[in-house]
Amino acid sequence: MKPLPHKIYLASKSPRRRELLRQIGVEFELLLLRDHTPRGPEVSEIVQPNERAEDYVARVTLEKAAFAQKTMWWRKLPLRPILAADTTVVLDGRILGKPANTAEAVAMMQALSGHTHQVLTHVAVLHGEQIYQTTQRSDVAFTKLSDEMIRAYCATAEPYDKAGGYGIQGQAALFIQDIAGSYSGIMGLPLFETGKLLEQAGLRIL
Known part of the structure; x- marks a missing residue:
């Protein structure tokens, strides 16, 4: 009988995803993709023309997982399941990525203020030739924000590595009226959803 895998590779730079996997007791090693190569990033997060948010977040996740699997083969690493994920924020059908500067962060907060937006996270577990995947959607309602609150928040470091320009686990929790x-x-x-996918891939969690 083939033994169940007890450890996975995580194809993500996100410290929040590491924290969440540790929360449920999943052992992992990082298998990071590079943003800077002579040909550009190994996985592009540029939205394609007319690409729907659901298609975008799934495509990016699957590209991350596939490239990580190739890296595992090239480096002759032990064969393990690979977990990849991507999160995007959607407001009225428009994808809000990571703000590049203060002006973009302020504009995103102004757009989110007083409105309900969607957060889509696609998760994929790639194990051998099998792919287990799902998209999870949440609705997030922001309260009306003053210009002073927006500028104070955007003066912190928090908005700049997160889709939509905010982190629910940080100071932006003050803005969230309902989820x-x-x-x-x-x-x-x-x-x-992640636990279910890992179980499908043969990983025993509890």
Whole structure:
């Protein structure tokens, strides 16, 4: 009988995803993709023309997983399941990525202020030739923000490495009036869905 895998590779730079996997007791090693190569990033997060948010977040996740698997083969690493994920924020059908500067961060907060937006996180587990995947969606309602609150928040370091320009686990929690969905999914890794995918891939968690 083939033994169950007890450890996975995590194809993500996100410290929040590492924290969430540790929360549910999943052992992992990082298998990071590079943003800077002579040909550009190994996985592009540029939105393609007319690409729907659901298609975008799934495509980026699967590209991360596939490239990580190739890296595992090239480096002749032990064969293990690979977990990849991508999170995007959607407001009225428009994808809000990571703000590049203060002006973009302020504009995103102004757009989110007083409105409900969606957070989509696609998770994929690649194990051998099998892919287990799902998209989790949450609705997040922001209260109306003053210009002073927006500028004070955007003066911190928090908005600049996160889709939509905010982190629910940080000071932006002050802005969130209501959520419907998965708190951990908004952070970047929906734990219920992730656990189910890992179990499908043969990983025993509890």
